[in-house]
Amino acid sequence: MIRLLVLLALLFARPLWAEEAVVLGLSRDEVAITARFDGSDILIFGAVKRETAIPTDPLDVIIAIAGPSSPVTLRRKDRVAGIWVNAASVQIGSAPSFYAVASSRPLTQVLSEDEDRRYGISVERSINAIVTPGMTVNANEFTQALLRIRKEEGVYQQLEGAVRVDQQTLFHSSIALPANLTEGTYRTRIFLAREGKVIARLQTKIDVRKVGLERFLYNLAQEQATLYGLLSLVIAVIAGWGASALFRLIRLG
């Protein structure tokens, strides 16, 4: 009886397909945003745990970090009567504020189209479908524009070859979080892939939080808006008066 239970437990403890599993380490699972915050590097390292012999096909590792998502409105300017104005707009259901995908080889070689769609791994797949009903414009153009602009800003990163894999067992990568980081939970996923198929995956999270003065001011602005507004004005008036008084002293003294 006990033997049977142990056997069952073993069966359910890990999915049947997982002959190989990920063991993960993060240099940090919390990023504290202080007043002097200027971006942060996250070192992700791990190993592949397996009980069988190493298969002959090469092993690939993909690491994807996604920031909190929010709906996004995209507008396009068009020329109307000689002047450029915002004409068409498209709303996108949700797009992450940050998305980085690092892989040991170019993503298209590592992952088949189907698998990418299934797990939503590539930058293109991280964006949710379009929600504006009855739009006549070519929505795909707008999603491409969103990807292009955010890639240029460095908040969407496609880091091909940024994951180092040693002996098909150890892997490590470093992902740079930019200075304009949004607060929230950053979903971090690690995929092991062979022959274009995901064979194991692991999900964890990195918490990005404002701390200290940044935290205090942010909360004050959200929860005590009137007080915060008045505080800003008082500071402004005092600073204006202070500078005036100071200059007068300089002139007289």
Add this chain to the structure above:
Amino acid sequence: MQIYLPIAEISVNAFLLLGIGGMVGVLSGIFGVGGGFLITPLLFFVGIPPAVAVATSANQIVASSVSGLLAHLRRKNVDLKMGWVLLGGGLVGSGLGVALFNYLKSLGQVDLLVRLCYVLFLGVIGALMLVEGLRALRRARMGGGAVLKKRNRNWVHTAPLKVRFRTSGLYISIIPPLLVGFCVGMLAAVMGVGGGFIMVPAMIYILGMPTRVVIGTSLFQIIFVAAFTTLLHAITNHTVDLPLALFLLVGGVVGAQIGTRIGVQLKAEQLRVLLALLVLAVCAKIALELLLEPSELYSIATGGGK
């Protein structure tokens, strides 16, 4: 030195912010304009989100205007009585202006209308001021300085309810200042600026106030308009970034003091010509934005709708 701004959620160079604040402060002190039309695009350029840039620059304008006003007050260059009258008309006007703005917004394309308004207004005002200022400058040079300016009597002087504005040396009806305040307040609310660079020409050319007094008086009423805007943004949108404002205003208040000193050195005619050039430059910039093909046709706004 990089600093992370909690509301804008971006890390920027503190010295850059001090510089921007200082530059706008100097202009504010010289011309009596708030500088909102200048500081907001500069903040966009640094990467601050538009909503935060607009709200926070209003707060910085309060600081530099207070700084400039105090400097002018000491020189007795502020007509407080006129200031209150203009402000009274201005508050009513901006109340109506906000309503008008929301109505236009419901029709769509308010953004375009605002820009066209800018180009038209700034273009006309700037051109008129430039022509007049240059003529005055030439006359002053040829006449060897002292120019006897003939006060032209018009409806401003003949309308009823006359009040004496001692500092401005005017004895005019109270109705024109109220109307000017009202119109500028309404335009300012629709165009989303403090209205300094519409108010200043209006005071010089419509009310006939001496250029010397105009700047201080304009700063006086800008303080209230900008303070009102700051509060409104802080309460409804939570977009005022205190650390950002702090760096801008440290630069701004110092700049305003320097600007005031520069302004005192300039002759009234020179001041008017320079202001006209500034107004025309802003006008040209907005017109170009409308006419030239933008390098990036798409723009992203987080959050749905709007």
